[in-house]
Amino acid sequence: MPPEKSPQSSVVYEQRVVIPNKHGEKLVGLLHQTSSKKLLILCHGFRATKDDSILVDLAAAVTREGINAFRFDFAGNGESEGEFQYGSYRKEADDLRSVVSYFSKQKYDIIALIGHSKGGNAVLLYASMYHDVPIIVNISARFALERGIDGRLGKNFMQKMKKDGYIDVSNKKGEFEYRVTKATLKDRLSTDTLLSSRAISKDCRVLTIHGSKDEIVPVEDARLFAANIPNHELRIIAGANHRYTGHEQELTSLVLGLIKSHHQTTLPLRPKL
Incomplete structure (x- = not known):
C-alpha cells in the first residue's frame, strides 16, 4: 500500500491570476494553492520574472508546508503590462500594494513578503509604508543605491x-x-533606503539573507540593513553568490525556518489536560 499523504504534501493547484495595478496595467502571476488561507508573496529582481528559479524553488518549498505562494511579474516585466523602467522602486512597491490588497479582499492571510535582489528592495519599501504583513524576507537587496550603477x-x-x-x-x-x-x-x-529601513515597524520581523561571495551586491549592504531595521535578523550564507548557486537548499531552509517558527507561535494554544 502507498504511504498516506501528510497534510503538508496535499495537492497543489496552480492558477494564473491577473491583478490591475493603480495605473491600470495588468500584473500577471501564478498562485500555488493549498487547502490553507495562509499566503506568501514572492517578488523577482531586476530584469527577472516570476519564473526565476529562486522564486520557483521557494514556492515549491512553502506549498509543501501547506502554505499558498504567489509569484508575479512587476509591471514592464515578464507577462505583465507596462514598459520596463530602470528605477521604479516606488512603483514596484505600489504594484506589491495592489497584489496584497487583492489577496486581502479574497480573505487570504498574508504572512510574508519575500523578495530577491531588487525585489528585496520592493518588499522592504512596502514594509516601510504599510504595516500589515508580519514577516519580510530580503534576499540580497542593495542598501547603497548610488552604487552599482556604473x-x-x-x-x-x-x-x-x-x-x-x-x-x-x-x-x-x-x-x-x-x-x-x-x-x-x-x-x-x-530612493532613501536609510529612511525607509528605519520606518519599518518593530512589530514586523525582517530577515535579511545574503551570500558572502555576492558578486553583484556587496555583503556589507546586508549589514547596513541589519544596523537600521528595528526588528532584524541577518543570515550570511558562506560562499554563496548573488543567485545562491550550489546553496539553494540553505537559502530555502532559512526562509522556511522563519515561516515555520512564526506559524507555530501564532497557532492557538491548546488547553492543558
Whole structure:
C-alpha cells in the first residue's frame, strides 16, 4: 500500500491570476494553492520574472508546508503590462500594494513578503509604508543605491546622461535592452533606503539573507540593513553568490525556518489536560 499523504504534501493547484495595478496595467502571476488561507508573496529582481528559479524553488518549498505562494511579474516585466523602467522602486512597491490588497479582499492571510535582489528592495519599501504583513524576507537587496550603477551604465554615466539626456543599455551581443532616462535614474538615486529601513515597524520581523561571495551586491549592504531595521535578523550564507548557486537548499531552509517558527507561535494554544 502507498504511504498516506501528510497534510503538508496535499495537492497543489496552480492558477494564473491577473491583478490591475493603480495605473491600470495588468500584473500577471501564478498562485500555488493549498487547502490553507495562509499566503506568501514572492517578488523577482531586476530584469527577472516570476519564473526565476529562486522564486520557483521557494514556492515549491512553502506549498509543501501547506502554505499558498504567489509569484508575479512587476509591471514592464515578464507577462505583465507596462514598459520596463530602470528605477521604479516606488512603483514596484505600489504594484506589491495592489497584489496584497487583492489577496486581502479574497480573505487570504498574508504572512510574508519575500523578495530577491531588487525585489528585496520592493518588499522592504512596502514594509516601510504599510504595516500589515508580519514577516519580510530580503534576499540580497542593495542598501547603497548610488552604487552599482556604473556596472550597468558605464563609468562616465553622469556625463553621458547630461549630454544626451538618456543612456541606452545593450546586452553582451550589442542588442538594445532598455533605455535609462534622467527621471528613472533620479528615481533610483532619490530612493532613501536609510529612511525607509528605519520606518519599518518593530512589530514586523525582517530577515535579511545574503551570500558572502555576492558578486553583484556587496555583503556589507546586508549589514547596513541589519544596523537600521528595528526588528532584524541577518543570515550570511558562506560562499554563496548573488543567485545562491550550489546553496539553494540553505537559502530555502532559512526562509522556511522563519515561516515555520512564526506559524507555530501564532497557532492557538491548546488547553492543558
